Amino acid sequence: MKRTHPFCTLNLSDPGHAEVPDCASRERLSLAFARLQTIQDMRAQRQDPRFGRSVEDKIVWRELLDLELQEADEQIERIAEASTSGE
Numbered sequence: 001m002k003r004t005h006p007f008c009t010l011n012l013s014d015p016g017h018a019e020v021p022d023c024a025s026r027e028r029l030s031l032a033f034a035r036l037q038t039i040q041d042m043r044a045q046r047q048d049p050r051f052g053r054s055v056e057d058k059i060v061w062r063e064l065l066d067l068e069l070q071e072a073d074e075q076i077e078r079i080a081e082a083s084t085s086g087e
Contacts, residue, residue, distance in 0.1 A: 025066075032059050 036059060039052035 029063070032063060035059055 036056060039056050043049060043051045
């Protein structure tokens with residue numbers, strides 16, 4: 001997958017989307033993507049489909065867990081807001 005693919009850029013280059021300010025999450029995702037791309041390039045160069053698989057898995061799982069935690073935080077905030085507005 002090339003870095004210009006809409007999925008890889010989080011579709012931020014689409015002119016229809018508002019500009020998203022730089023943030024820690026965006027920087028972290030960009031760095032993770034660069035690492036994954038490097039692993040993919042080295043894998044192709046070495047012709048070893050298993051090269052870097054464990055590091056790749058750790059990067060992907062870390063991002064998935066972070067997304068889950070972010071969703072949980074948002075749910076907690078919504079519940080807290082609903083309980084304070086209902087008083």
